[in-house]
Amino acid sequence: MLFEKIAFIGFGLIGSSMARAIVREKVSGHIIAIEKSAQARQTIIDLQLADEVYEDIAQGVSDADLVIIAVPVGSYAEVATQLRSALKPGAIVTDVGSVKQSVIEAVCPHIPESCQFVPGHPIAGTAHSGPESGFADLFKNRWSILTPLPENDVRAVEKVTQLWEAIGANIEIMDPARHDLILAITSHLPHLIAYTIVGTATDLEEHMKNDVVTFSAGGFRDFTRIAASNPVMWRDIFLHNKDSVLEVLQRFTEDLTALQRAIRWDEGAVLEETFERTRKIRREVIEAGQADYATATGSQERTPPVSDLPTRSDSAA
């Protein structure tokens, strides 16, 4: 076994999915779940998702070879202060946070010298939260990005890499600043936009809102799915990746204003040219195998796309 005992601080969608996969792939024989929420702890016990369940972090991590921080990134500072004196000598600490620079700042000062912190971030998730929402295949064929520290022991990085590969993920090593900027555009900005547009609809007069819900198939529906994601997790992401988010948001706003102006002044050629260019990116995404044809009919299997098959009404006008 790669690790004797693995402790999860936070056991929601990501933590519980990792635990399920770790048990299935025999990466470790012993799962410790640490959860602040009494309701979540009860769910973990009821669904038998862990061997030990704790509320207290220091108690929970004391015997673990690997500690995985899987709470919203806003809670890292508080979590880290409780690790310092509690970690087993030689333990590896890793995380799954969507932001890496602020996480490194929050955690590193509290890691004792005998231990290693290897920051990580799997690019996987659903719009659902809680231990009951996890499933073992969540990371299959997904990227997991590691942003190791200069002082990291290569063996610790290698063990975390092996863990991810064992549960189906592909590993990419990246600089934390670069990670935060890339994720700002591929994930954080899209979520902010989706939250905004769904919020704009929420503020409509009641009778119009009903129509928006009824006729949501025209594109809006996709945004509602994204905008149903965990509010606390996303609040923390925006606040902790502030600089990158504000930078890409500024670029986005400029581009949106340019299109707005083109609409106002009937500049059809500007619109058409922009829309032609964006088509190319879609083709590149398809070729990179990142277009997801997973269905929600129960199967979580992802079929490598051969061609871009039609998905109904994704782009109904």
Added chain:
Amino acid sequence: MLFEKIAFIGFGLIGSSMARAIVREKVSGHIIAIEKSAQARQTIIDLQLADEVYEDIAQGVSDADLVIIAVPVGSYAEVATQLRSALKPGAIVTDVGSVKQSVIEAVCPHIPESCQFVPGHPIAGTAHSGPESGFADLFKNRWSILTPLPENDVRAVEKVTQLWEAIGANIEIMDPARHDLILAITSHLPHLIAYTIVGTATDLEEHMKNDVVTFSAGGFRDFTRIAASNPVMWRDIFLHNKDSVLEVLQRFTEDLTALQRAIRWDEGAVLEETFERTRKIRREVIEAGQADYATATGSQERTPPVSDLPTRSDSAA
């Protein structure tokens, strides 16, 4: 049969899907395809999608009981001028355009007194274009909105209703101005946003762009699908629904600016509250049965959602 001969002006995704469904459901035994593009005409012939194929509109419509305009809304004015003297007395004209007020203005003056124009708009589509992309199930359980004119003969409206119901759609009758505003928020704004965000990524430095494509699973991927839609069709929609699009865009920009400010000033409570509210809309969309669980594995069937099952990585952070 409901109609003896049906002529389509424009035979792309929507027109060819309707034709396929019409033939399958025996709504009409004779399909006439009118297409400006020589390549599209050849595809229609090769795939045997129509009984007659024309380039010329006047020739194509002369014998039809029902004429369906299915070209980008920017071409309606040009199409309509060719209808006046060509339509068979008593013919019904309908359309599938995503904007209704400007379409009515463009078409009505050219409809002879013996004929009827019943404007319509099916809320269905994919990110694909052309006669080869159509499929008979596209409208199954989808809404088709009709915006009849005060002067319409009720029998003409009834026949168009029957056509849509025969090919699986549900009919909603709506005022054209209301249609244009609702669609501006459910469809036109989401597309504009998706085009913008994918365009913003396109303008990134080349090495970053590659990372964006590789790690697109975090939300961006959904936007690339929307932003792969037909550029000419969308150019026309924005220009022809200008007032409604600019109005909802203004609301959206205000809301986005408020969130941007909350991020800059660390107002976590504002963010969390907004994100909690948008979750509710998702539940309403699910309950309204508009959340799509269609897969692209070949089946175009839509399973009525029982619960909101996880879709992988839709909201990976």
